[in-house]
Amino acid sequence: MIVPITILSILFIGIGFIITEKNAKYLLSGYNTMSENERGKFDIKSYIPYFRNFHIFLGLSLFVICLSVYYFIDPDWSGIVMTTYPIIAYIFFVWKGNQFSKLNNKKSNRKTIMTMIFLVVVFITIAGMFLNSLNDNNIDITGNTIKIKGDYGMELKKSDIKSIKLVNELPEISYKMNGFALQNVKKGYFKTKTGEKVKLFINSDKYPLIYIITEDNQKIYYSSKEKSNNIVFKDLKTAISK
Structure with missing residues (x-):
């Protein structure tokens, strides 16, 4: 379990450095599908540091939390945290990231809300599957x-x-x-x-x-x-x- 925790943590940290202001219109999900007019109303210059800092923090905190759970609580629960913690983090990420957009229209707000709802549903589904699978096979x-x-x-x-x-x-x-x-x-x-x-x-x-x-x-x-x-x-x- 330590190996996948380490790999996933490094992956998140790496993602933080992949996206730059120059390649965002090609690689950044959501931003790459915007029109030029919509991109002009999105503060990409401020968003990129936010994106980078979030993923660095996510990678480091995931590593620390999962290893703490692994050694001090239960190795199996570290696997559950490794899977569900990033989903919770991305719900916050999507909500907070909306502040960089000046597109205060129904379409933009609806897209943000739908993304957050989708992540919540994914979290509940995965958490439920994990908890059910941990039940004893009597x-x-x-x-x-x-x-x-x-x-x-x-x-x-x-x-x-x-x-x-x-x-x-x-x-x-x-x-x-x-x-x-x-x-x-x-x-x-x-x-x-x-x-x-x-x-x-x-x-x-x-x-x-x-x-x-x-x-x-x-x-x-x-x-x-x-x-x-x-x-x-x-x-x-x-x-x-x-």
């Missing part, structure tokens, strides 16, 4: 059915399970195919370094992990956040043996 055993609830959940019949055991490590993951991943939380389909496709329900950094192989050779790794993995494993073994 296992429900009913009759002959074993249901793993929550994000990327699935149902298995007892007869579908070829083997189940506890393991002390997760295979080295190469990349995410279709899923959700933070520092300790990983859910969905992933590829291992050896090219195997595995399904993960890793809700915490608790060990040992529950390792299930199905009759069709699907490999599933599970770790609970709320319960002991050993207890969940015993419950599963008891249910399967019945």
